[in-house]
Amino acid sequence: xxxxxxxxxxxxxxxxxxxxxxxxxxxxxxxxxxxxxxxxxxxxxxxxxxxxxxxxxxxxxxxxxxxxxxxxxxxxxxxxxxxxxxxxxxxxxxxxxxxxxxxxxxxxxxxxxxxxxxxxxxxxxxxxxxxxxxxxxxxxxxxxxxxxxxxxxxxxxxxxxxxxxxxxxxxxxxxxxxxxxxxxxxxxxxxxxxxxxxxxxxxxxxxxxxxxxxxxxxxxxxxxxxxxxxxxxxx
Amino acid sequence: xxxxxxxxxxxxxxxxxxxxxxxxxxxxxxxxxxxxxxxxxxxxxxxxxxxxxxxxxxxxxxxxxxxxxxxxxxxxxxxxxxxxxxxxxxxxxxxxxxxxxxxxxxxxxxxxxxxxxxxxxxxxxxxxxxxxxxxxxxxxxxxxxxxxxxxxxxxxxxxxxxxxxxxxxxxxxxxxxxxxxxxxxxxxxxxxxxxxxxxxxxxxxxxxxxxxxxxxxxxxxxxxxxxxxxxxxxxxxxxxxxxxxxxxxxxxxxxxxxxxxxxxxxxxxxxxxxxxxxxxxx
Numbered sequence: 001x002x003x004x005x006x007x008x009x010x011x012x013x014x015x016x017x018x019x020x021x022x023x024x025x026x027x028x029x030x031x032x033x034x035x036x037x038x039x040x041x042x043x044x045x046x047x048x049x050x051x052x053x054x055x056x057x058x059x060x061x062x063x064x065x066x067x068x069x070x071x072x073x074x075x076x077x078x079x080x081x082x083x084x085x086x087x088x089x090x091x092x093x094x095x096x097x098x099x100x101x102x103x104x105x106x107x108x109x110x111x112x113x114x115x116x117x118x119x120x121x122x123x124x125x126x127x128x129x130x131x132x133x134x135x136x137x138x139x140x141x142x143x144x145x146x147x148x149x150x151x152x153x154x155x156x157x158x159x160x161x162x163x164x165x166x167x168x169x170x171x172x173x174x175x176x177x178x179x180x181x182x183x184x185x186x187x188x189x190x191x192x193x194x195x196x197x198x199x200x201x202x203x204x205x206x207x208x209x210x211x212x213x214x215x216x217x218x219x220x221x222x223x224x225x226x227x228x229x230x231x232x233x234x235x
Numbered sequence: 236x237x238x239x240x241x242x243x244x245x246x247x248x249x250x251x252x253x254x255x256x257x258x259x260x261x262x263x264x265x266x267x268x269x270x271x272x273x274x275x276x277x278x279x280x281x282x283x284x285x286x287x288x289x290x291x292x293x294x295x296x297x298x299x300x301x302x303x304x305x306x307x308x309x310x311x312x313x314x315x316x317x318x319x320x321x322x323x324x325x326x327x328x329x330x331x332x333x334x335x336x337x338x339x340x341x342x343x344x345x346x347x348x349x350x351x352x353x354x355x356x357x358x359x360x361x362x363x364x365x366x367x368x369x370x371x372x373x374x375x376x377x378x379x380x381x382x383x384x385x386x387x388x389x390x391x392x393x394x395x396x397x398x399x400x401x402x403x404x405x406x407x408x409x410x411x412x413x414x415x416x417x418x419x420x421x422x423x424x425x426x427x428x429x430x431x432x433x434x435x436x437x438x439x440x441x442x443x444x445x446x447x448x449x450x451x452x453x454x455x456x457x458x459x460x461x462x463x464x465x466x467x468x469x470x471x472x473x474x475x476x477x478x479x480x481x482x483x484x485x486x487x488x489x490x491x492x493x494x495x496x497x498x499x500x501x502x503x504x505x506x507x508x509x510x511x512x513x514x515x516x517x
Contacts, residue, residue: 002309010339014325014332021327081323081380084286085340086309233307235289 003090011082011095015069019099024150025068029103032057036111047199050117051192052165054129057107058188059161062136063143064154066100070144071153083233089226097137104133121198124207128194131214135187136164138221145228164188187217236263238300239388239419240285245294247280247443254280256443258294262421267414269434269451270423271508277443278423279319282390285421286317298388313341316386318394322377326366330357330376333365334383341384351379354412356405370397378406382413389413391422395429407432427505437504441512451504458510459501466495474500 019026035053042049073079073096082092108129112118119125139160147153168189174180183189191214194207204211240262247255255277262268270278283289284296287306296303301311324333334348352358355375360368368376374397381389391410395403410420410433424430430437431451438448447454465473467488475481488494502510 006342007340010336014328014336017332018325018327076326077319077321077323078325080288080319080321081337082340084288084312084315084317085337086312086342087340088309234287235283 002088003094004088007087007091008095008098011087011092012098015096015099019065019069022072025065028060028064029107031060032107032111033114036114040115047195048168048192050112050115051188051195052168053111053115054108055168055188055191056161056165057104057111058132058136059157059165061107062100062104062133063140063160063164064157065103066097066137066140067144067147067153067157068150069096069100070141071147072150074144074147075149079232089229093141093225093229097141100137100140101133104136105130108133119195119198120201121203124198124202124204124211125195127204128191128207128211128214131211131218132187132191134218135214135221138218138225141225142221142228145225145232168192185213187214190214190217236266238262239264239266239298240268240421241295241297241300242281242285243295245281245284245296246292247277247284247289248292254443255284255291258440258443258445260438260445260448262419264419265414265417266435267410267420267422267433269430269437270421270440271425271427271430271437271504272423272440273425273514276440278440279392281440282317282319282392282421282423286315286390313384314387316381316384316389317392318378318381318390319392322365322373324365324373324376324380327364329362329364330368330379331361333376334361334380337380337383343384347383351382354382354409355379356402371399371402374398375402375406378409382409385416386418388419388421391420393424394422395424395426403429427503427508431504439508439511441508441514446511447507454504454507455501458507459499462500464498464500466497467493468495469493 032053035056039049039053070079073082087095140157143156143160144153147156164186167183167186170180171183171189174183184193190210194210197207197210238261242261243259245255245258246253258277258281270281272278280289284291285298285303287303290304298306299311299314306312306315330352331348334351335345338345338347348361349358352361355378357372357375357379360372365373365376374394378394381391394410395406398406407429414420422430422434434451436448436450437454439446449457462474462476465475465485465488467473473484475485
C-alpha cells in the first residue's frame, strides 16, 4: 500500500475549507467546550469527570465529525471521485482523518485547560490520548462508510456516543453482573484507568499493558476501516 | 489498431435481472467509440465495470491489456478519466478549489486549471462556488475535472445531457481536439446527432445486449433504401427510386427546372436504432 503525503495533505486542506463552511458539523465542535465549562463550574470532579468530558469529545468529534465527513463524501458521490483518482487507500483514509485528528487534539487540550486538568505524567497521558484518538477516528470512519447520508450518520453515531460516553458508569454494577467486568477492556475505560494510575505516580512501564491494549484497539479499528473502505470501492 | 478496451462475453446480473448479456467489443487506440442506448439499457453498468467500480458476473474485460479488477492501481488510474452523470463535486468549494484538489491528486501543475476551464468555456467562473452553478455549468466542471490529467482513455457518460446547443458545440470541439491528440474515448449517449458527429464506431445497446456495431456511415449505407425525396417548386414531394423510370422522371423535372430540393433518404442512427430494436432511443 503506497502513501503520498502530497495527496493526503490535499485532502486535509480540502476538508478544512469544506468544514469551515459547514455549519451543521462545525457547530458540533463547540459542544465539548460547553461540557468542559459546565463541569468545571460544578467543582473539582477529579479524573472521572475530566475523562467523562474527554470521552464525550471523542464521541462528538473523533466519531461524529469523522463519520459525517465520510458520509457526506458518500452522499455527494465525491468519495467515488477520490477512489477513481490515483490516491491510494492510505492517502484517502489518512487524508480524511487528519482534520478530525487535529480538531480532536485541540479540543481535548482546550477542555483539559478549561477543567484545570494537569496530569502527573504528561507524556503517558499524551500517548494514551493520541492512541485513543486513532481508535475513535477508526470507529467514525467505519460508521461513515456504513451510512449513505449525513442525516443517517448523525442518527447512527448516537450508538457509539452513548456507549463510549456512559459505559464507564456501569462499572460499579460489576459485582452484581459479572459480564460488566468486560467493560474494563474497552478503550474508554482503559483510558480512565491509565489516567488514575498516572495520578498515583505510574510511568510508562506501569501502564504498559493498558497502553498495549489501547494500541490493539486502535490497530483493529484501522484494519476494520481499511477492509470496509476496500469493500466500498466496488458497488 | 492497438486495442485499449477488450470486452468478451460480459455479463452482469443484479439479483435475477440481467443488466448485460454477452457483451463483446473492442475499442482501439485513439478511437471515439459510442455506446448508444436508452436509459436502463446497460450503458452506465458497462462504464462502471470498465472502471472497476462494479464487478462483472461473467466474461472478460481488459483495459490497457489489464483485467479491470486490477485497474485500482495508481499507474492505471492516472491514465483514465471518467465523467459520470453524478457530478461528484464539493458543493461548498469553488470551481478552482475543486480542480486544485484534483491537480494535487493527479500530480498536475495548477496551470492546468486555466487550460481545462478554457476548454469547457468557464474561464471567468473559477471563483464561483459549485452550489451556485447551473446544471449545465456543473456538467462542464465535471468534464474539466475528467480532462485535468490528460487521460489516455476517457469515459464520458452522457457528456452533454444537460447542456444547451452552444455549450454542447464547445464540448464537441473539445472532444475532437482530444481525439486529434490520440485520446481514446468511450462515449455513452442517447443523442444521435452527437454520436454521428463524434464517433468512429457505435454500438447499439438494447436490454443489455449489443444489437449492432459499426461505423455510423457504414450503418447508414447498410440501412439506406436508395430512394430520394424530391420537392418540386409547386410544393409537391415525390419518392424517387434508383431505377430507369426514376431516372427518366428526375431528368424530366430537371430539364423543366421544377426541382426545389432533393434529399437522400439515408436513415439517421435514430431511424436504424428503431428499426433494429423496435424502440426509440430517448
